[in-house]
Amino acid sequence: MAGKASKKQAHTNAAVLKRLYTVAGAILALAAVRLLLSGGSWxxxxxxHAPAAACVYMLEKGGRPKFDADGRVVREGMDLNQEGLTEWMFDIVYLSLxxxxxxxxxxxxxxxxxxxxVPVYLGYKIKGAAGPMLGGMRNAQAPSAGAPASAPAKSKRQTKRDKNADKIRYKYK
Known part of the structure; x- marks a missing residue:
């Protein structure tokens, strides 16, 4: 039972990479045959294919599991089904295909x-990730002349603290 999660991730990563190479190999063979028939530029x-090759290289290096001689998992590799940069690399490969x-x-x-x-989508994703940070800087500036200044909404806990701050408290000795 020990290491069941890493075994599962290792086998999932191996299956994902096998599927990627199967699909990419078939499509690239079709493209090479078409290039030979049409006399295009190699x-x-x-x-x-340079961006897709770089992405496949990064996915291979980071996601390929390593097994020892007995078949035990030495390193399961990064999760190839995760969101974020890994997903974007797969998107670049699939767009190329x-x-x-x-x-x-x-x-x-x-x-x-x-x-x-790809750059348009990357800019959109970066703006979505950095937008709240940049928006916070804009809100910290002085409000415009036409906009009324509104106080930030207080949480229930803060409201209760403010209410109890006015009460007189006695200390007993």
Whole structure:
């Protein structure tokens, strides 16, 4: 029973990486065949796949579990099903594969324009994460002339403390 969670995460990570390589290998083989048939540029194919290759490398290095000779988990790797940066790396890989499928089916590189969504989406996510911090700085400044100054709402506990602060207290010796 010891280490059941790490065993489960290790097997889940191995399955996720296997599925990623299976899907990506099939789509990249299709794109390579299409490139051979159409006589396209190998440099363009490599340049377009650089962000996805970097993401796959990071997912592999961080998420690949390590087992010892007996099959016990030595290191389970980071959770590849977590939200945040890991999810964004998978999104970049999947967008790249989508562009490959579009290129293979329609023989146009215009599907690679979808990769322009990555910086837009990243900016949106950063604004969402940093927005409350930046918004707090704006609220700390003096209120504008047209806006009435409103006191922040007090919690029940603070209201009770303020009410009890006015009471006279006696100390008995």
């Amino acid at each position: 440099f363009k194919l490599i340049a377009f 989508f562009a490959d499928v579009g290129h293979a089916v329609f023989n146009t590189s215009k599907f690679w324009y979808v990769m322009l969504l």
